[in-house]
Amino acid sequence: xARFFVKPEEMQSNFFVLTGExxxxxKVLRLKCGEEVLVCDGLGQECLCTISDFSDxxxxxxxxxxxxxxxxxxxxxxxxxxxxxxxxxxxxxxxATELGAFEIVAFPSSRCVSxxxxxxxxxxxxxxxxxxxxxxxxxxxxxxxxxLTVDSYHAALQRASEADKAILFxxxxxxxxxxxxxxxxxxxxxxxxxxxxxxxxxxxxxxxKDMGIHICTLGSRILRCETAPLCALSAVMYASGEF
Numbered sequence: 001x002a003r004f005f006v007k008p009e010e011m012q013s014n015f016f017v018l019t020g021e022x023x024x025x026x027k028v029l030r031l032k033c034g035e036e037v038l039v040c041d042g043l044g045q046e047c048l049c050t051i052s053d054f055s056d057x058x059x060x061x062x063x064x065x066x067x068x069x070x071x072x073x074x075x076x077x078x079x080x081x082x083x084x085x086x087x088x089x090x091x092x093x094x095x096a097t098e099l100g101a102f103e104i105v106a107f108p109s110s111r112c113v114s115x116x117x118x119x120x121x122x123x124x125x126x127x128x129x130x131x132x133x134x135x136x137x138x139x140x141x142x143x144x145x146x147x148l149t150v151d152s153y154h155a156a157l158q159r160a161s162e163a164d165k166a167i168l169f170x171x172x173x174x175x176x177x178x179x180x181x182x183x184x185x186x187x188x189x190x191x192x193x194x195x196x197x198x199x200x201x202x203x204x205x206x207x208x209k210d211m212g213i214h215i216c217t218l219g220s221r222i223l224r225c226e227t228a229p230l231c232a233l234s235a236v237m238y239a240s241g242e243f
Contacts, residue, residue: 001038002029003137005144008041011066015052018059026051026059037061042136042144044069069142075240076102076189079229080160082196083107083114088226093128093147097135099233100242102189103146104132107156111198121149153204157211160191166213168193169228170205173217178232181214182239190236194228 004022016039018026031037033051039061040046046069053060079101081092093104108115116124128147136144150156160166164187167178193213195204209215218231237243 001036002026002031003038003040003140005040005042005133005137008043008045011039011041011045011047011063014063016061016063018061019057023057023059031059036064040069040142042133044072044142046142071140072142073100073237073240073242075187075236075242076163077233077236078103078105078160078163078189078191079233080105080107080156080191080193081229082109082194082200082225083112083116084196084225085114088224090128090131091226092229093131093145094135095230096233097132097141097145098139099230100141100237101145101233102143103148104128105156105159106147106149107153108151109153109196109204110201112196113198114196125149154207156193157208157213160193161211161213163187163189163191165189166191166193167216167232168200168205168208168213169218169232170195170215171199171217171222172202172205173215176214176216178216178218178235179239181216182236192229192232192236194225194232197225 004018010016031051035051037049038046039049047066048064049061050064051059052062079096081089083106089106096104132147133144150159167181205215218228223231
């Protein structure tokens with residue numbers, strides 16, 4: 001079934017209209033009057049609607065019923081990834097959205113090769129949010145994950161530590177596995193932090209420890225910076241019963 005995202009205020013009425021990119025997408029899909037579509041507010045609520053009319057650049061809909069999205073995971077997972085080279089972060093945003101991430105947060109660290117300035121971050125954020133929106137629509141999500149940046153490594157740790165459980169992955173950790181960390185207590189929100197191409201410095205790992213963040217290994221193999229967050233996210237979804 002075709003799925004469209006609209007602003008929350010547009011879903012207040014029992015009749016509303018798709019315009020712009022949504023209307024163009026409906027045309028590409030060759031939808032017809034009488035067909036049913038799902039319309040989401042991007043915050044977890046959706047409407048089952050029937051197409052009542054087509055006109056120039058507009059698709060009119062009638063709401064049949066409203067419901068909470070059934071596709072959202074019970075655990076809110078925040079993926080924190082250090083700034084990376086090229087389009088690696090874009091890949092993670094797309095795939096993390098498909099896997100069920102609640103939000104994706106990019107942050108700087110000492111070994112980051114990519115260090116975008118304020119002007120370039122503003123442009124990147126616009127593009128990254130569009131990637132998340134497209135992936136959410138394609139994968140049947142009920143929300144569009146927010147894509148955010150913080151201006152320091154310390155700010156990332158501080159924000160991540162507000163979750164019920166926060167885990168940082170470090171290639172030199174040997175004792176604590178992700179499985180062990182997940183088995184230790186219940187949680188409804190979790191933060192997963194991964195470093196850049198060159199990894200995190202030892203002092204950065206110690207800083208995370210001092211803030212109460214669990215330090216874990218993702219196994220005996222060294223994972224690329226774009227692989228590690230998706231691996232961790234998949235494992236959390238599995239452990240929480242989503243797969």
